[in-house]
Amino acid sequence: MSQPVLPNPTNLLAVALVINRSRDGPNFVFHYPPQVRPPHNQPGQSQYGLPVETRDSDDTILESLDQPVSSFDNTVDASSSADHTHAWDDHRFTETGTQIVPWEHVAGFPTKDLASILTPGRAYHKKLFQLSLDPLYCVSCPIHVPESGVWKKRKKKKPDKAKSVRTEDGGTATSDIDLSRLFTHSSSNGAEGSQAEQKDKGDEVDDKRASMTMFNLVFILHPRKHQAKELIATLYLNIIRKISKAYKYSQQSSDFVWKESKRITALKEKGREERWKTGRLWTEILSSSSLAASVQDIYEAVSQNRIAALQLDTAAGPLTPSVQIPVPFYVADLPPDGEEGQRGLWLTSANSFISEDSLDEPGFLDRNFALLLMEDERKIIAELQADPDPTTAAMVEFVRLSKPTQSFYQVGQSNILSLGQVRKYAQHFIFWRRAIAIPPLHARDVYILSPNCDTRRLPRASLEWQKTFPLAPPLTNFLAELSYAPRPYKHFCPSKAHRPTYLLMLAWLMRGGWVTQLCTFAYVVVWPEIQYEVEYEREAEELRCAKDHTSETTSQPSSSFESSEGAHQPPSEKRVPTINEQAAEQARLERIAEKTQREAAEKAAAHALKVVPTATAHPSINNAPHLAHMTPHIILDAKKPNGTESLYMSAIARRLKDEKVAKAWHGFCKYFNGKSALERIALQEDMKRKEAWTLLTAMSEHLMCVRHW
Structure with missing residues (x-):
């Protein structure tokens, strides 16, 4: 990228x-x-x-x-003289x-x-x-x-403040x-207002x-x-x-x-x-x-x-517009050699594959992301409390409630702030680059040293780490241990009592782009056994349909000659076919019927010689001779399969004997695209992590998984 x-x-x-x-x-x-x-x-x-x-x-x-x-x-x-600078x-x-x-x-x-x-x-x-x-x-x-x-426009009283601006031609246009x-605007007293009107x-x-x-x-x-x-x-x-x-x-x-x-x-x-x-x-x-x-x-x-925060001292009061070029706080892949400008950014694909369908669902973002403050919480609260604006009180509560381990949805479940307020304040902090949105941190997730971390900052970061967490292992040792043998983060905590502190350490590492989450992504894999079964059943269905069609055509007298001859002639001009013409047409139809029956019989005979498919417990290791010429098929996006892939998905669902697993299969399919982390399923489906992973384990025979950031 x-x-x-x-x-x-x-x-x-x-x-x-x-x-x-x-x-x-x-x-x-x-x-x-x-x-x-x-x-x-x-x-x-x-x-x-x-x-x-x-x-x-x-x-x-x-x-x-x-x-x-x-x-x-x-x-x-x-450029010609050396003294031009002066x-x-x-x-x-x-x-x-x-x-x-x-x-x-x-x-x-x-x-x-x-x-x-x-x-x-x-x-x-x-x-x-x-x-x-x-x-x-x-x-x-x-x-x-x-x-x-x-330039100046007359003020008109409007009953409703719509989100539109009046254009020069008298029409309205949506304001960007x-x-x-x-x-x-700064508040002005009544005297100033009256003078302005005069x-x-x-x-x-x-x-x-x-x-x-x-x-x-x-x-x-x-x-x-x-x-x-x-x-x-x-x-x-x-x-x-x-x-x-x-x-x-x-x-x-x-x-x-x-x-x-x-x-x-x-x-x-x-x-x-x-x-x-x-x-x-x-x-x-x-x-x-x-x-x-x-x-x-x-x-x-x-x-x-x-961020360009401007101060325009107008006669009507100060105006403070703020603009900026949104900068990415993460990258989805390692930058090419020679491009060091993105070093140190959070490396993740959690944000890069959000589909437009998901963006239309506020619940998707609410459940999948949490707020990570980029500065110390106490410093931000002190700055907010210094502002006399009454709305800052709610923002202070938002800062206190928002933790990198809790999703926006979880923060909105409190009786203090609504979900709408949580979204609004989160956007505010992200706009001002005081926070970023990350998947909620969890002790059961796997975190490793980020390949995109900026090692040039390691000496200074080590001093800050030691000052912030004096009892923790040295930063270099801790990062090395994380990546030596990746495993759930909770295994690095000495005890369960240390887990809150270690989660604070993890948030510190995420803030500096030192670590990234190692996620699991899945595709649906269709093994040859299932492909053979679908093809066998589809061929059998075609033979049944062909047999039924042949029976219907042979049992009804044919009038195709009359239909073809009279289709383009008015009733008064219809010509009665001769005996020879009727005999020729009848002979032609009989030849077609015989050919169709012969081909159907050949297909039926070939089908009868095929091995009847048998479902095994582990189709991935079925090495039967009749499957030797077939290779596994990968469905790149199980949410949008083609016709044949839909049959494969249904065949897999029939093999899942547990009713709960079979039902979850249809609900989980939208995550099997190689882009959605399986670690997010529990958040999105509002279920416990253990339950989600139990269901995924039961489906593992039909999933091909990869792990990356």
């Missing part, structure tokens, strides 16, 4: 904000980081894959981009007296030209906008002002972000005066060519679209984007006049504009694969 393509400081060069005004035109408002070096290959040396909107722009823009060396590059070469931040002047400002070039391009091509038309409103400046990619989700020309969940008309006038027709949050990428498509899709779906929608919400509610853009632009003009260094200017901008600070937070969090 290849490593997922995630943004990093190498392929994510910058995040920029561009706006457009009907009066002043495009404006490259802000970008982060302040210095964005151009990639090694010069963009002007390759073709540009520009969208249709940008191809219709002024030709001078493309001409300026096609120049491999600009006037700024003549003054300060990005000189790039200086203000320079050309021979004609034009001032060259360092922050007005990004990745080797003038920001004025970038602003022109990064303000696409309304056709790209809330859609993926992708601009290729080889080898760079500019990716965004442009947001245009509504057709009315005013639940704003009530995504944004947290300023509604003034705000609308300011909106029209500002005439900001669109804004565009642009991600400037430099990916490898074979990774570009995946990286762009990942960023757009998880980050760009959601943040653009958050900015749109803040712009419509309080004109936030425009007001912050004015503040940033004014500071940049002041920096130009007073010849500030870029570092000083960016410090001023970041300290005075929460919009600029959010751009910084987006870049730093996304490039470091962290």
